[in-house]
Amino acid sequence: MTLKEIHPDGWAPALGYANGMLAPDGTLYVGGQIGWNENKEFVARDFIAQMEQALRNIVSIVEAAGGQATDVARLTWFVKDKQEYLAHQREVGQAYRRVFGKHFPAMSMLIVKDLVEDDALIEIEATAHIA
Numbered sequence: 001m002t003l004k005e006i007h008p009d010g011w012a013p014a015l016g017y018a019n020g021m022l023a024p025d026g027t028l029y030v031g032g033q034i035g036w037n038e039n040k041e042f043v044a045r046d047f048i049a050q051m052e053q054a055l056r057n058i059v060s061i062v063e064a065a066g067g068q069a070t071d072v073a074r075l076t077w078f079v080k081d082k083q084e085y086l087a088h089q090r091e092v093g094q095a096y097r098r099v100f101g102k103h104f105p106a107m108s109m110l111i112v113k114d115l116v117e118d119d120a121l122i123e124i125e126a127t128a129h130i131a
Contacts, residue, residue, distance in 0.1 A: 001023065002024060005020070005021060005022075006020030006022050006028065007020070008061060008064040009064070011060075012039050012040045019031055019033075019057075020064070026131060027128075027130075028065050028071075028128040030061050030125055030127070030128065033057035033058050033061070033126075034054055034115065034122065035049065035050025035051065035121065035122060036057075036117070036120075042120075046121075047084045047085070047122065048088055048091045048095050049095075050120065050122055051095055051122050054122055054123065054124045055100065056099055058072065058075075058124060062128050062130070065130050067128055067129075067130040067131075069100050071128040072103070072105045072128045073106065074106045074108075075106075075107045075124055075126050076107070076108045076110070076124065076126075077108070077110070078109075078110050078115065078124070078125075079112065079122050080111075080112060080114065081111075085109075
């Protein structure tokens with residue numbers, strides 16, 4: 001089985017990992033995305049902005065593989081601060097819909113002690129199917 005690495009044009013290189021791996025059957029595995037931009041820079045320090053950027057990063061990878069947001073079948077969220085997430089449910093929903101509209105794939109959320117990047121407040125990974 002040959003996997004194809006997916007890396008959006010113009011993004012800084014992924015070193016030691018792949019942003020996405022596309023399988024011959026159309027399954028796209030998107031590695032955990034955090035709230036930095038294509039240059040690996042955190043533009044925002046707040047939870048909602050980082051969450052929205054991570055979702056936008058996922059969509060960019062899906063589009064680079066030839067898909068669209070509605071091809072995402074699963075999201076797994078890793079959140080450092082449960083209370084921060086719960087305190088901003090309305091804003092979470094608004095930011096989510098700005099990126100994914102009314103497409104709601106299967107989702108899981110885990111509360112984690114920390115993430116590798118110190119400034120990251122959230123990391124989201126995805127699985128999509130590109131037809």
